[in-house]
Amino acid sequence: MxxxxxxxxxxxxxxxxxxxxxxxxxxxxxxxxxxxxxxxxxxxxxxxxxxxxxxxxxxxxxxxxxxxxxxxxxxxxxxxxxxxxxxxxxxxxxxxxxxxxxxxxxxxxxxxxxxxxILMVHENFRWQSAVRAAISAIQKGEIGTPFFGRVSFRSAYDVYANQPYLATDDRFIIQDLGIHILDISRAIFGNATSISALINRINPKIKGEDVATMLLNHENGATSVVDCSYSTKRQPETFPETLLEIDGDRGSLRLEAGYKLIVHKDGTDQVFDVSPPLLPWVERPWHNIQESVQIIQQHFVECLRSGTNPETSGDDNLNTLALVEAAYLSAQENRTVKLDEL
Ligand code: NAD
Ligand code: 89V
CATH class of the missing domain: 3.40.50.720 (NAD(P)-binding Rossmann-like Domain)
Known part of the structure; x- marks a missing residue:
């Protein structure tokens, strides 16, 4: 070939x-x-x-x-x-x-x-191996039908050092990072019908918002809370981990700091270490994101070979981008925004 x-x-x-x-x-x-x-x-x-x-x-x-x-x-x-x-x-x-x-x-x-x-968006967070392990446990029905989730990313890592535009752009955390976290919520619960968002700027040295709290109503009736912060000083510093708490009608699942996946069902916890492998070229703490870059680009190549539409295609990503736009509109107008308004 x-x-x-x-x-x-x-x-x-x-x-x-x-x-x-x-x-x-x-x-x-x-x-x-x-x-x-x-x-x-x-x-x-x-x-x-x-x-x-x-x-x-x-x-x-x-x-x-x-x-x-x-x-x-x-x-x-x-x-x-x-x-x-x-x-x-x-x-x-x-x-x-x-x-x-x-x-x-x-x-x-x-x-x-x-x-x-083929047009694919490099929307890589849902491809991180730890996130993927959680998504696949949910898809296999381990916790039954999910009805609630918290998808959370909170950190005080200095992202401005490598990406100075993040401090000077009008929009920051929803457009840059929240977009990934909203996409993970979509990967778990499917598309949303409405979103309510509150935003804040804690770091006085930046222009945009560095905290966002979003409440989503999904087409399947599930509710998710997507919360993001780049002003959360804590130990352990979890950058760049996305943490999950998902409730289903037969159990619950948590992806905790340190890539610890806990699946609770039938009255017991099963605990898995879903740490990303340290590829030869990666550097902590970015190794999680870096591994997902390799996975998503591999997926792109497989889609080109097979002629199939990528999971994170341009078309699919319209739904994630719509959530970003709706979140800003919601925060600006202090109201719940229905996705079909956009
Ligand atoms: P950067 O500013 O460091 O690099 C962008 C480069 O593109 C610059 O060297 C610039 O000269 C060049 N460029 C811009 N317009 C061009 C044009 N028309 N023709 C040729 N070159 C052009 O930015 P970055 O921090 O590397 O971010 C790049 C993108 O990656 C952003 O959209 C950012 O959000 C995204 N990003 C994604 C992840 C992720 O995990 N998916 C992580 C970090 C950044
Ligand atoms: O993944 C990203 O899009 C990056 C960061 C992790 C810093 O938010 O911009």
Whole structure:
């Protein structure tokens, strides 16, 4: 089988993880890099031994024979880059947040559909092995039908050091991190019909909100609370773990700090260590997220090979993005927002 050829667009902080993961994945290779910043481009090309480098995406697409592009730029560039790649007949994996707003996201999905190409969002938190273990226990019916969940991410880790835009953008925690946690809630309970959100800014040095508490009503009647904070000083510092408490009609499940999964059923607890493996290229505490990058990119390659729609496709991600938009609207207008308003 021929190796799929891809190009990375955006060689910044997080793209280094993409490159390590691509190097570990069979059946696909990154043959070209693009970044507007010459230093990032040069350093990434050197670190991963890629010869073909470009400062302009259109030039790269015209010059290279590619099967896919991996878009690892920040959100403002996602729509033009996705549309350019789709128009060139390329498959696309695009980082989250997928788009700045729902109209852009819908247009991006349409562009890939019209080109008959696969468009996947790099929505990787639901692919973390610990989260996946919890989701699969629930899907296997271990706790019966889930009716309540708390999906929680609370930390005071200094995320601004590596990603300075998180401190200066108007929107912060829901758009950057809450988007993952809302997506995990969707992976467990399915789509939501309404959301109520409260937001706060505790850290005076940043522009956006760093605390969000959201209440979701799901189509299947379940309720979930999705709570996120980057101003929670605690021991142990759990960055970047998502903690879960899920109640079902036959039992309950908890994913606790330290990747401890507890399934309670028939009156007893079963305890599992679901710590992510330490891949050769990862670094604590990011190893959890880094492993999920490799898993999601592997899923993308499998979808390209089989021609199937990815689990976290652009189309699917419209529902996660809608929750983000609805949460901001809810917080702004201090009311419950129905998803069908958007
Ligand atoms: P970054 O600013 O470090 O890197 C982005 C790079 O893209 C920069 O080098 C910039 O020069 C380049 N770029 C921007 N527009 C371009 C264009 N049109 N053409 C070519 N190059 C362009 O950003 P980052 O922190 O690496 O974040 C990138 C994305 O990854 C963001 O959307 C962020 O939310 C996401 N992210 C995801 C995770 C995750 O777990 N899924 C974690 C961290 C960051
Ligand atoms: O995963 C992310 O999207 C990152 C972080 C973990 C810092 O929130 O931006």
């Amino acid at each position: 021929e190796t799929l050829k891809g190009a990375l667009i955006g060689c910044g902080f997080f793209a280094q993880n993409h490159m390590h993961a691509w190097a570990a994945i069979d059946g696909a290779e990154i043959v070209a890099l693009c970044d507007r910043d010459p230093d990032s481009l040069k350093n990434t090309a050197k670190a991963f031994d890629v010869d073909a480098t470009y400062g302009d995406v259109a030039e790269m697409i015209a010059a290279e024979r590619l099967d896919f592009v991996d878009i690892a730029t920040t959100v403002t560039s996602h729509r033009p880059l996705v549309e350019l790649a789709a128009a060139a007949g390329l498959n696309i994996i695009c980082q989250k947040p997928f788009a700045e707003n729902l109209d852009d996201a819908r247009a991006m999905v349409k562009s890939a559909q019209q080109a008959n190409r």
